[in-house]
Amino acid sequence: MLRIRAFETAAIRAADEKLVLGAIHPSVGQEAVAAGVCAPLRRDDLLLSTHRGHGHTLAKGADAAAMMRELFGRDGGNCGGKGGSMHIADFSVGMLGANGVVGANINIAAGAAHGVKLRGGDQVVVCIFGDGAMNRGPFLEGLNWAASFKLPVLFVCEDNGWAATTSTRAVTGGPGPAARAEALGIATAAVDGNDVLAVEEAAQALVESLRSGGGPRLLHARTYRLLGHTSVDKAAYRPAGQAEARWADDPIRRATDLLLGAGVAQNVLDADAAAATAEMTAAFEDAKAAPWPPVSAAYDDVQDIGAVAAPAGL
Amino acid sequence: MARLSYREAGRLAIAEAMRADPTVWCLGEDLGRGGVFGQYAGLEAEFGPDRICSTPISESAIMGAAVGAAMAGTRPIVEMRFADFALCAVDELVNQAAKARYMFGGQSKVPLTVREPMGMWRSSAAQHSQSLEAWYTHIPGLVVIAPATPEDNYALLKAAIRNDDPVVFMEHKNLWDMEGDVADDATAEIGKARIACAGGDCTIVSWSAQVHVAMQAAAELADDGIDAEVIDLRSLWPWDEAAVAASVAKTGRLIVTHEAVGVGGFGGEVVATIAERHFASLRRPPLRLAAPRIPISYAPELENQVRVTARQIVAAVRRLN
Numbered sequence: 001m002l003r004i005r006a007f008e009t010a011a012i013r014a015a016d017e018k019l020v021l022g023a024i025h026p027s028v029g030q031e032a033v034a035a036g037v038c039a040p041l042r043r044d045d046l047l048l049s050t051h052r053g054h055g056h057t058l059a060k061g062a063d064a065a066a067m068m069r070e071l072f073g074r075d076g077g078n079c080g081g082k083g084g085s086m087h088i089a090d091f092s093v094g095m096l097g098a099n100g101v102v103g104a105n106i107n108i109a110a111g112a113a114h115g116v117k118l119r120g121g122d123q124v125v126v127c128i129f130g131d132g133a134m135n136r137g138p139f140l141e142g143l144n145w146a147a148s149f150k151l152p153v154l155f156v157c158e159d160n161g162w163a164a165t166t167s168t169r170a171v172t173g174g175p176g177p178a179a180r181a182e183a184l185g186i187a188t189a190a191v192d193g194n195d196v197l198a199v200e201e202a203a204q205a206l207v208e209s210l211r212s213g214g215g216p217r218l219l220h221a222r223t224y225r226l227l228g229h230t231s232v233d234k235a236a237y238r239p240a241g242q243a244e245a246r247w248a249d250d251p252i253r254r255a256t257d258l259l260l261g262a263g264v265a266q267n268v269l270d271a272d273a274a275a276a277t278a279e280m281t282a283a284f285e286d287a288k289a290a291p292w293p294p295v296s297a298a299y300d301d302v303q304d305i306g307a308v309a310a311p312a313g314l
Numbered sequence: 315m316a317r318l319s320y321r322e323a324g325r326l327a328i329a330e331a332m333r334a335d336p337t338v339w340c341l342g343e344d345l346g347r348g349g350v351f352g353q354y355a356g357l358e359a360e361f362g363p364d365r366i367c368s369t370p371i372s373e374s375a376i377m378g379a380a381v382g383a384a385m386a387g388t389r390p391i392v393e394m395r396f397a398d399f400a401l402c403a404v405d406e407l408v409n410q411a412a413k414a415r416y417m418f419g420g421q422s423k424v425p426l427t428v429r430e431p432m433g434m435w436r437s438s439a440a441q442h443s444q445s446l447e448a449w450y451t452h453i454p455g456l457v458v459i460a461p462a463t464p465e466d467n468y469a470l471l472k473a474a475i476r477n478d479d480p481v482v483f484m485e486h487k488n489l490w491d492m493e494g495d496v497a498d499d500a501t502a503e504i505g506k507a508r509i510a511c512a513g514g515d516c517t518i519v520s521w522s523a524q525v526h527v528a529m530q531a532a533a534e535l536a537d538d539g540i541d542a543e544v545i546d547l548r549s550l551w552p553w554d555e556a557a558v559a560a561s562v563a564k565t566g567r568l569i570v571t572h573e574a575v576g577v578g579g580f581g582g583e584v585v586a587t588i589a590e591r592h593f594a595s596l597r598r599p600p601l602r603l604a605a606p607r608i609p610i611s612y613a614p615e616l617e618n619q620v621r622v623t624a625r626q627i628v629a630a631v632r633r634l635n
């Protein structure tokens with residue numbers, strides 16, 4: 001969680017300094033969902049994420065320096081600088097991609113689980129999406145698909161209450177994602193998404209049931225987006241005081257209190273926080289100094305047959 | 315006459331249309347907060363949340379509901395946020411909106427305006443940068459508009475809202491802040507091009523933000539004594555074949571430039587039409603300057619690979635002249 005927070009802090013600074021040019025969607029306040037959900041996963045388990053995916057990606061084990069380079073659009077980024085924040089993927093750790101299209105990852109996750117099932121093995125697929133995504137068609141189609149084929153996929157609704165500038169409750173019928181999933185025969189669990197131990201415990205149980213062939217599950221994790229939708233959004237549309245009040249529920253603060261209560265010394269925790277900050281500051285400096293991708297890369301990886309050649313001299 | 319940004323011009327067109335006709339309404343995500351680019355700012359306060367309808371993230375429902383609402387006697391303005399996300403609603407647009415009038419033997423029209431902000435806009439990468447206007451020109455039943463100036467955004471958006479058939483209205487994201495004079499009650503006819511600058515030496519056809527690149531090229535060429543005529547098509551279907559043909563009759567040279575991928579792009583249609591029907595006017599082979607067939611990258615220099623620059627246009631014109 002500390003590493004995610006430090007990564008987001010560095011990324012926001014980079015966006016402010018115009019070192020990161022595209023939009024970034026910070027996950028500050030939502031770190032416990034990423035950390036807790038990914039804790040029980042193996043490296044070969046698969047993860048599909050969203051536009052707000054830095055935390056999920058780090059928690060799945062992606063290299064922070066490569067991620068930072070990707071945000072900066074530099075050589076050595078996870079996607080060679082061609083994707084940026086909203087399209088980070090690291091297939092080497094089973095992270096099959098953030099996504100710029102809300103809800104698009106749900107059907108892809110169902111399909112990834114379908115592939116896992118066809119090939120045999122006990123990998124699981126985790127699909128994290130926001131509360132706003134449950135109102136897109138793929139939510140129905142992908143969940144029904146996973147249920148009817150009994151696929152090993154854990155759907156995680158990371159419910160931060162907001163979809164860009166709209167309160168999700170204002171545009172959503174019924175009691176929420178769990179009730180919708182249950183209507184399709186998918187067992188669900190709900191958890192306080194700012195309680196990292198509770199998230200981990202719930203995810204652990206659900207992942208175990210997936211590994212033993214129990215079919216899809218859905219975890220509803222309630223959390224809060226402490227900052228704006230993007231790094232430049234001041235979120236002035238939220239009721240006055242809402243975000244301020246929710247800082248009291250900051251998952252890192254809660255975990256810190258828990259550890260202090262369990263007898264961990266403050267200086268140990270301080271050292272962890274300092275190490276996280278140092279790691280991400282180094283990633284920031286590394287990305288800033290990194291070379292741009294070779295321009296010819298714009299022409300690479302389009303397709304095998306029929307790709308156009310880069311102009312001579314590139 | 316007022317000095318307005320492209321964004322404000324669009325907003326004014328909607329406000330005036332909504333004041334004049336109570337059946338006009340808008341639906342899309344985050345509209346109550348002014349829309350993702352501020353292009354609906356203040357409209358909810360004037361017209362209320364029923365007519366400035368903030369929807370769930372449900373593109374197929376937004377488009378599909380608008381089709382139904384259009385059949386039921388209203389004139390919806392659909393906001394798709396990014397042209398890229400309209401792909402989540404293509405069935406509703408292409409199989410439903412564009413077909414209903416014809417399939418049902420003319421019993422119903424579908425007066426729908428679909429706003430699809432398009433184009434490259436600061437490192438937005440492959441899923442937030444596309445220019446897909448050519449696809450829609452391929453679909454019988456649709457009108458396709460891509461304005462380049464504040465005044466055209468105002469006048470053509472009003473014309474689109476008045477139009478009784480579905481209109482795909484593609485504003486360019488990089489133009490939102492562009493300012494220009496907008497005449498009070500400016501009008502524009504869908505299907506009529508605008509001569510952005512007159513000249514007798516070479517015809518350069520373009521639309522949307524690329525018109526401004528063509529204009530830069532024309533300014534550079536003028537310094538060399540070459541007078542290029544820049545034609546802003548403004549609407550791609552219907553498009554103003556007569557204006558292009560008249561220009562080529564004068565210049566004998568045709569270059570079409572657009573931001574979208576060249577392969578299968580609308581430039582091909584323009585060039586083919588002039589070659590088929592006005593071949594005798596051409597003194598040089600016609601030319602297309604458009605993006606290579608590669609997705610749009612995030613890293614700035616890679617993103618630049620898909621841009622057609624004024625320099626490239628200048629070089630091409632020099633080769634023809």
Ligand SMILES: Cc1ncc(C[n+]2csc(CCOP(=O)(O)OP(=O)(O)O)c2C)c(N)n1
Nearest residue numbers: 052100101102130131132133162163164399
């Ligand atoms: C299909 C589609 N529609 C709209 C958008 C624009 N958009 C990007 S993020 C977002 C809000 C998503 O809300 P939610 O799913 O709750 O995720 P959160 O941003 O809260 O993490 C919207 C509407 C998009 N990217 N894709």
